[in-house]
Amino acid sequence: MGQRLAYFEITSSEDAERLQSFYAGLFGWSVNQLPDMGGYALVDTQSGEGSVAGGIGPAMGEAGVRVYFHAPDLDGALKRAEELGGTKVMDPTELPGFGRVAAFADPDGNTIGLWDQPSP
Known part of the structure; x- marks a missing residue:
């Protein structure tokens, strides 16, 4: 059996809060900042049971999109x-x-x- 997609992450080299607002507005996602994580936020895609969660935050290196597999x-x-x-x-x-x-x-x-x- 193959491995399922477990998580996605979108990172910003300039303004993580701007990206959080952008994707929340574009897709209707719930974005909740974690106070102790330096601007990182967890994302609930609001797409029901079995949906993939994610995070949006500052890049530690090059900005971009990364998927995580279980x-x-x-x-x-x-x-x-x-x-x-x-x-x-x-x-x-x-x-x-x-x-x-x-x-x-x-x-x-x-x-x-x-x-x-x-x-x-």
Whole structure:
């Protein structure tokens, strides 16, 4: 069975609040800033059960869009990505209460996230 899309992230190198307002207005998303996360906000797409959640915030590096795929064996998935020609760009990082995330660049340079989300 394939791995489901778990999360999306949109980052800004200039004005994260502007992007949060833009996407909330465009798609009717609920955007809730996390006070201790430096301008990062969680996004509820308001699209019902089984929908994918996301986040919009300041870029830590290059701005853009990243998708995260569920990876119950995060370390194994990251190793497999490297075996297939990808490059690790973010070591597994603990998000207290939310599991761990990591990221790799595919052979064409697209950055993809992995998340060992404790429970969907």
